[in-house]
Amino acid sequence: MNKLTTFSVAIMASAFTAQAQDINQARKAIDAEQFESAKTILKSIIKAKPSNGTAYFTLGNVYLNQSVEDSAKIYFQEGLSASDGAKLNYIGLGQMDLDKNDVTGAQAKFALASKDMKKKDVQEFVYIARAYMNANKPDYKSAIAILTRAAxxxxxxxxxxxxxxxxxxxxxxxxxxxxxxxxxFQLDSSLLRAKMQLGVLLKGAKSYDEASKAYNEVIAINPNYGPVYRELAETYYKIARNKPSQAAANYKIAMGYYDKYMSLTDYSINSRMRRADFLILMEDYVALEAEANKMIELDKVNPRIYRYLGYAAYKNGNVDVAIKSLESFINAPANKPIALDYLYLGLTKIKKGTSADGLSIDPVAFSSGLVDIKKAIDMEPLAVQELSEVGKQLFTQKLYTESAVMFEFGANTPESTSFLDDNVYYGLANYYANVNKEKGAKVDAIALQKADAAFDKVLVASPTYLEAYLYKARTNRLLEKDDAMVQNYEAYVAKTMELGAEEAAKPAVKAKIIESYNNMAASFANTDKLKAIEYFKKTLALDPANSYAAESIKILK
Known part of the structure; x- marks a missing residue:
């Protein structure tokens, strides 16, 4: 009897150890970002022992990490019925409350999870803190407060x-x-993520060489620890961005490390999506489109794939595929479109409406595209920064009116990094849209007034940009505001002369000074002939062969 009892206890202890090892194995797989493997392990644990609430909680967290909320909720709720570790599942449900901005509901569930904890226990507090960190709107301060108390x-x-x-x-x-x-790491030398994060801190401080050394120390301990290769990939991506002359070589190294990371995790749809995110960072849209098409073969119903395909197709000029893909993503009820989704959809519609020679855009297509672009900016005001290059392309194509529309968004967003550039081009686009009108056509006074205001913003932000005075003068000439025109031409000439005779003697600058003198003279021709003659003589001092000034003086005399 005693032998049988001892044997039974031994079997139970062995079974418990095997189960604990399985949970630890799942946790190691999660840490290594082998999520599909972790799910397989956890489902097998649940099947073998449905009373294991910890397994339900861990599996629910994997699904929550992958944004599969329905599956996460099912496992959390089923885990509440388990006899062992059930309360942990309140933490998972609490994070889902945080994702819905229901802080009160989350806190109530966290209280249930931490009820009756022993003084030295910290596991529940760690998970609660991570729930705050992993929520859609991370609350790091609450996490710090919880963990500091637990410590x-x-x-x-x-x-x-x-x-x-x-x-x-x-x-x-x-x-x-x-x-x-x-x-x-000092407390647990097997905790490679802690050591890896020391490199992440160095990467954040732009100490890329030191970060790489830290990652290689992790590899020396375990060359099969996948996440460290992802960090190396992202580090070389940063190096490429900071050293444009060596960008191609460093992008290649980055992609090599990312492929190594993929080989050590899993080639599931979720890991492919992580790779797709990296390809977007790398701006390798040809590879992204190929990857998106592979993902569609694996999972024809996952709507997020259509975002990647839409982005890639837009960048690669496949407008029909881009529109269809982005609309499929945006219109899927479970999806949460972001600003970039609407921005690329709008720009694609405009691209589709642009003629083959690039000299015209269908007004209906342009208006339709603008609707989506405005949605994007409403969601994320700094999305205007993406429009700057588009505006410059339209400007190059001499589509000045459409170009002005693109630049107007950024010109009215002071926080934008392209604010100065956008105001320069916004003013220029409105000016050229009117100066190039057919003879006799009425100018757009409102557009020209906006151009004048844009050049004022430029002079506030960059007082040394003297061209702004010149274009303000030209703009006011079109508006037939002679007083403002003269004032701006005078400012241009005076400030140019302050730069010295050598600058004023440059052919391009000299031509603009002559333009200033002639236009100021013309404005005084009917009101102050002596002043008009004075300005024309200044022109002739610079250009004795200037027939306009010479003939005008004869008439005025």
Whole structure:
């Protein structure tokens, strides 16, 4: 009897150890970003022992990480009925409340999860803190507060220190994050993510060489730890962006590391989507379109794939595919379109409406595209920065009216990095749209007034951009505002002369000074002949052969 009892206890202990190892195996797979493998392990645990609430919670978190909310909710709710670790599932449901901005509901569930915890226990607090960090709107300060309190009773928990490092990192506290990550790795040398995050901090500080060294230290410990290759890929992407002359070589290295990362994780639809996100960063839209088409073969119903295909097709000039794909994504009820989705859809519609020679755009297509572009800007005002290059392309094609429409968005967004450029081009586009009108055609006074105002903004932001005075003068000439025209021509000449005789003698600058003198003279011809003659003589001093000035003086005398 005693032998049988001992044997039964041994079997139970063995079964418990095997189960614990399975959960740990799943957690290791999650840490290694092998999510499909983790799901397989967790489902097998649940099938073998439906009473394991921890497995339900862990699986629900994997689905939540992959934005599959329906599946996550099912597992969390089923996990509440488990006899072991059931309360953890309140944390998963609490994060879903946070995602819906229901902070009160989330806090109530977190309280249920942490009820009756022992003083030294920290696991629930770590998961609650991660729920705050992983929510759609991360709350790092709440996470720090929770983890700091938990650390008072148990500061030697490696997972707590890792979570604290992540919370500090998210909150922009780099020094505190470094201390926490270092502590986590010292407490558990198998916790490679903590050591890897030390490199991430260096990458954030633009110490790319030092970051690479830190990642290689991780590889020296375990060359099969996939996430470190993703970090190396992103580091070389940053290097490429900071060293344009070596960009091609570094992009190639980055892609090589990313492919290594993929080989060590899984080639599931979700991992392919992560790769697609990286291809967008790399602006490799040819590869992105090929990847999107492969993903469609694997999963014909996943709407997110159509976002990638839409982006790639837009960039590659496949307008029909782009429009169809982006509309499929935006119109799918479960999707949450972002500004870029609408922006690219609008720009694609405009591109489709542009004639083969690039000299005209169908007004209906342009208006339809603008509707989507405005939706994008309403969602994200800084989306205007994407329009600057589009506006310049239209300007190059001499589609000045359409170009002005594109630049107007950025010209009215001071926070935009293209604010100055956009105002310069906005003013120029409105000017050229009117100066090139057929003789006798009425100018658009409102557009010209906007041009004048744009040049004023330019002079505030960049007082040394003297061309702005010149174009203000030209604009006011079209508006037949002689006083304003003269004032601006005078400012252009005076400020140019301040730069010295050498600058004023340059042929292009000299021609603009002559233009200024002649136009000021013409404005005074009917009101102050002596002043008009004075300006014409200034022209002749610079250009004795200037027939317009010479003939005008004869008439005025």
């Amino acid at each position: 008072i009773n148990n500061s030697q928990d490696a997972q707590l220190q890792l979570a604290l490092g992540d919370a500090y990192y998210g909150d922009g506290k780099q020094n505190e994050a470094y201390v926490a990550y270092r502590s986590a």
